[in-house]
Amino acid sequence: xxxxxxxxxxxxxxxxxxxxxxxxxxxxxxxxxxxxxxxxxxxxxxxxxxxxxxxxxxxxxxxxxxxxxxxxxxxxxxxxxxxxxxxxxxxxxxxxxxxxxxxxxxxxxxxxxxxxxxxxxxxxxxxxxxxxxxxxxxxxxxxxxxxxxxxxxxxxxxxxxxxxxxxxxxxxxxxxxxxxxxxxxxxxxxxxxxxxxx
Amino acid sequence: xxxxxxxxxxxxxxxxxxxxxxxxxxxxxxxxxxxxxxxxxxxxxxxxxxxxxxxxxxxxxxxxxxxxxxxxxxxxxxxxxxxxxxxxxxxxxxxxxxxxxxxxxxxxxxxxxxxxxxxxxxxxxxxxxxxxxxxxxxxxxxxxxxxxxxxxxxxxxxxxxxxxxxxxxxxxxxxxxxxxxxxxxxxxxxxxxxxxxxxxxxxxxxxxxxxxxxxxxxxxxxxxxxxxxxxxxxxxxxxxxxxxxxxxxxxxxxxxxxxxxxxxxxxxxxxxxxxxxxxxxxxxxxxxxxxxxxxxxxxxxxxxxxxxxxxxxxxxxxxxxxxxxxxxxxxxxxxxxx
Numbered sequence: 001x002x003x004x005x006x007x008x009x010x011x012x013x014x015x016x017x018x019x020x021x022x023x024x025x026x027x028x029x030x031x032x033x034x035x036x037x038x039x040x041x042x043x044x045x046x047x048x049x050x051x052x053x054x055x056x057x058x059x060x061x062x063x064x065x066x067x068x069x070x071x072x073x074x075x076x077x078x079x080x081x082x083x084x085x086x087x088x089x090x091x092x093x094x095x096x097x098x099x100x101x102x103x104x105x106x107x108x109x110x111x112x113x114x115x116x117x118x119x120x121x122x123x124x125x126x127x128x129x130x131x132x133x134x135x136x137x138x139x140x141x142x143x144x145x146x147x148x149x150x151x152x153x154x155x156x157x158x159x160x161x162x163x164x165x166x167x168x169x170x171x172x173x174x175x176x177x178x179x180x181x182x183x184x185x186x187x188x189x190x191x192x193x194x195x196x197x198x
Numbered sequence: 199x200x201x202x203x204x205x206x207x208x209x210x211x212x213x214x215x216x217x218x219x220x221x222x223x224x225x226x227x228x229x230x231x232x233x234x235x236x237x238x239x240x241x242x243x244x245x246x247x248x249x250x251x252x253x254x255x256x257x258x259x260x261x262x263x264x265x266x267x268x269x270x271x272x273x274x275x276x277x278x279x280x281x282x283x284x285x286x287x288x289x290x291x292x293x294x295x296x297x298x299x300x301x302x303x304x305x306x307x308x309x310x311x312x313x314x315x316x317x318x319x320x321x322x323x324x325x326x327x328x329x330x331x332x333x334x335x336x337x338x339x340x341x342x343x344x345x346x347x348x349x350x351x352x353x354x355x356x357x358x359x360x361x362x363x364x365x366x367x368x369x370x371x372x373x374x375x376x377x378x379x380x381x382x383x384x385x386x387x388x389x390x391x392x393x394x395x396x397x398x399x400x401x402x403x404x405x406x407x408x409x410x411x412x413x414x415x416x417x418x419x420x421x422x423x424x425x426x427x428x429x430x431x432x433x434x435x436x437x438x439x440x441x442x443x444x445x446x447x448x449x450x451x452x453x454x455x456x457x458x459x460x461x462x463x464x465x466x467x468x469x470x471x472x473x474x475x476x477x478x479x480x481x482x483x484x485x486x487x488x489x490x491x492x493x494x495x496x497x498x499x500x501x502x503x504x505x506x507x508x509x510x511x512x513x514x515x516x517x518x519x520x521x522x523x524x525x526x527x528x529x530x531x532x533x534x535x536x
Contacts, residue, residue, distance in 0.1 A: 031204070048204035048246065051233070071234050072301055084274070084303040090233045091304065094204055095226070095248055141300065148299070150278070159531035162434035163298025 033097040037062075038106025046093045053077045055093035056103060064104035064136045068165070075164035078137040078144070079103050085144025087163075104136035107143060118181045119143060126177035130168035138164045142178045146185065153190045154179065199236045206248040210377055210411060216247045218379050218407035225249050225409065227270055228305040230297075231313040239323050240314075240330060254308075254411055257281065263417035269308030269375075269410040273363065274299065276307055286415055287527070288424040288445055292366035294530045295428045298435050308410035311364060311374065311390065314401065315357035315465075316437055318342065328354045329398040336398075344503040345439065348511070349464040349495070355398030356501060359391060359466050360437050366426060368459040368467035369443040372415055378408035391466030398465070420445030420457065425521035425528050427514055428461070433533040438462035440511045442518035446482075453477045453486075453523070458494065463511055470494045482523035484516065491515035 030045040037060070044059055053070070056062045056079070068076030070089045077089040080102040102110065111117040119142050122128070129135045141164045151157045157175050166174065179189045207213035217223050224243035226232055227250050235241040252270060257279050260266040265285065267276055276282055277293035297305065319325045319337035326334035338346050338356050346356040367387050374385040391402045404410070423446035430436040441461035447454040456477035460468040473493035480486045491512045498508045521527055521536055528536055 047201070049199050049201055049236075070237065072230060072298075075298065075300060078300055085300050086304050087230070087300045090230050090301075092204075092226070092229065092233070092246075095229070095250060144299065144303075148274075148278075153531070155531040159434055160299050163300045 031094055033094060035096055035098060036100045038102060039109055044093075048092065048094050050093045051089055052079070052081075052091045052093045052096055052101075053088040056088060062103050062105050065140075066133055066136060068134070068137070073165070074134070074137075075141055076134050076137040078140040078164065080140055080144055080147075083147060085141050102140070102143075104140055107139060110143065117143070118184055119146075119177065122177040122180040122184070123174075126173045126180060127170075128173040128177040129166075129170050134164060134166045134168075138166065138174055142174075142181070145178065146182060146187070149187065151178075151182070151189075152187075157182075157189070199233075200239070200242045200244075202243055203245045204248065205245065207252060210252060210254075210409060213247060213249050213252065213409055214378055214407055217409070220245055221406065223247055228272065228309045230301050230305045231309065235314060235321075238321055240321060249409065250306075260414050265415045267307050267413040267415065269412055270306045273297070273302040273305045273307065273310060277302065285419040285421055286366075286370065287421055288419075288426055288443060289363070289366045289370065289415070291424075291426040291527060291530060292362045292441075292443060295426055295438075295441070296362035307363070307413055310361055311367075311410065311413075312402070312404070313360060316360045317346065317357040320357060329357055329394075329401075332397075332399045339501055342503055343501045345437065345462075346501060346504050347464045348498040348500055348504060348507045349460070349468050350393045350466070351464075351499065351501075352394045352396065352398070354396050355394035355465065357394065357398065357465060358462055359401070359464070360462075361467070362426070362428060362438065362441060362461060364391070365441055365443045365459045365461035365467045367413065368469050369445045369457040370415055370419070371457075372413050374410060375412040375414065376404060376408045377411050378405050382411075384414075387467075388469060394465045401465075418447070420447065423448050423522045423525055425518050425526075427518040427521065427528045427535065429510060429514055429535075440507055440514050442511075442514045443467075444515075444518045444522040446477075446519075446522045448482070448523065451481050453480055453482055456490070456519075458490065458515065458519075460494065460511060460515070463498075463507060468494075477519075482519070484520070487516045487519040488512075490519065 034043045056065050066076035068074035072087045072090045078085050079088045081099050107117045119139050145160050151160050157178050223245040226246045254268040254270040256268045258266050273293050277290045283290050319327045320329050325337045347358045372387045374390050426443050428438050428441040438461045443459045445457040456474045458474050473490045476490050495512050
């Protein structure tokens with residue numbers, strides 16, 4: 001689908017509804033959007049106010065992505081859109097027409113080999129969770145962190161994972177898991193600690 | 199979230215025409231603040247105009263030797279841009295002190311200027327708030343006001359501007375470029391945001407039909423002697439109680455020019471040119487830093503829970519001036535104050 005065609009379709013659906021948008025009983029029409037979701041072309045009808053998180057969970061049954069706070073404060077809804085990690089609760093699905101989206105369900109396919117992604121394996125081996133509710137967001141966020149290539153020390157891993165809250169407090173093992181995956185990928189974590197470990 | 203219609207703008211002219219034609223319409227770009235406010239029913243637009251695909255996402259050299267940041271550059275792309283890191287490390291440092299990596303990947307530079315206060319009462323539609331509903335009163339003045347302003351407040355509002363990025367932009371004297379129905383204009387950063395006065399519902403001087411297109415950074419980036427020191431309740435991912443952006447032009451041990459801006463203490467990034475002038479031509483000593491710090495908080499007023507911010511701001515200014523003068527800026531990932 002070309003960008004122009006998409007613009008046209010989004011505009012025309014909004015225009016259809018605009019004529020009656022002061023009439024509180026008439027809701028704006030749903031719009032058809034298409035994105036590449038976990039490597040598969042996906043088309044769905046969304047209302048303008050549907051967040052990407054709700055579209056994934058309620059319409060596409062991809063419930064691995066969690067709704068924690070729904071306000072961008074906990075990171076449980078983290079997904080990867082066009083190569084970068086974002087909070088899916090704070091973006092509208094309609095704005096992500098034509099995007100490339102990876103959720104926890106598609107992380108495995110990002111790895112070169114067969115089976116689990118290196119971060120998934122590392123989370124298991126390092127026991128990087130207790131209840132597991134934040135884990136999909138933690139792993140998607142860590143994939144983003146590794147793509148960004150900015151973390152070189154444990155302090156930097158901690159700072160750059162600060163958008164993901166773990167109420168069980170599994171942070172030390174989460175940092176260890178990310179460190180293990182980074183070392184395995186050849187981006188060795190500098191072992192010298194900063195002046196303050198936290 | 200209320201129901202609304204959605205339009206995607208094709209160019210800047212189209213975006214301005216859409217917003218000018220409907221006073222219940224709002225722009226959406228990164229969405230990180232407006233979607234949150236819509237979920238809380240603080241913002242209730244009947245229409246969103248999506249500007250996120252407008253071609254305003256480049257960082258280019260500007261006339262006069264500075265850098266021009268397109269309004270739709272993300273905070274992350276800006277903070278990690280090689281030229282910003284090299285020439286304006288104060289800006290990189292301030293951006294990276296705010297929000298989380300996920301939010302910085304979404305939030306835009308223009309949107310950062312337009313984010314609303316995080317005052318609890320502004321967010322709570324069950325309580326009076328002059329910023330949200332003019333004339334209803336301020337719940338914070340006699341309420342829980344630990345996070346609130348100590349400088350430039352009014353009887354109508356003691357909210358703070360929450361941005362870190364804007365504190366650095368104030369110190370760097372950035373210029374905000376906007377386009378509206380009547381064409382383009384450039385707004386010096388100091389004139390962009392407003393003090394609350396008796397119109398706290400107005401955060402800034404942008405007209406209703408205007409869109410921010412770019413931020414210009416002047417050539418002087420203060421890359422040798424700077425710091426962004428942010429003090430907060432939680433070591434990461436929390437708004438500032440007090441933050442300080444310092445940019446110094448040094449000649450040996452002598453300060454030729456000083457820029458000093460505070461965050462978390464006022465309705466806008468707080469600059470005090472009198473306090474800055476007290477430092478020019480002076481040597482970088484603790485005594486001189488303390489005089490400037492006393493000057494910048496001379497009109498500060500506490501409201502009970504936030505009175506501690508006056509002393510905190512004073513000490514933060516002294517520490518930040520020391521960091522900048524010694525060329526040892528506070529690293530974001532190190533939680534001990536240097």
